[in-house]
Amino acid sequence: MKKHGLSMLQIAVEAGRTVNTVRRHLALEEVPKYERNVKGACKLDTHRDYLRKRQAAARPKWIPVTVLYREIVAR
Incomplete structure (x- = not known):
């Protein structure tokens, strides 16, 4: 979206995110990898x-x- 000339605000509105989130993701050099957290032991x-x-x-x-x-x- 940034390559197509959209501003950070326009990208944020399109993606449903905040401008700071868009700014942070654009600053990253690679796509973030999300991993599920390992659940700890439960009392039950x-x-x-x-x-x-x-x-x-x-x-x-x-x-x-x-x-x-x-x-x-x-x-």
């Missing part, structure tokens, strides 16, 4: 199998989170 990881079994057993109804929380604490 140790209880994940139990929670899935409880949800499956209750289908088509559901179990309130407060009940599941009390069950986890009791375990």
Whole structure:
């Protein structure tokens, strides 16, 4: 877009971004590579199998989170 003579404001409006974002990307020498962040461990990881079994057993109804929380604490 810049090569076609559009200003940074016009590019920002077309792309739905801010002018500062357009300016930053134009200053980069190469296209940025986006990588998904690796998720860390979750507090519920140790209880994940139990929670899935409880949800499956209750289908088509559901179990309130407060009940599941009390069950986890009791375990």
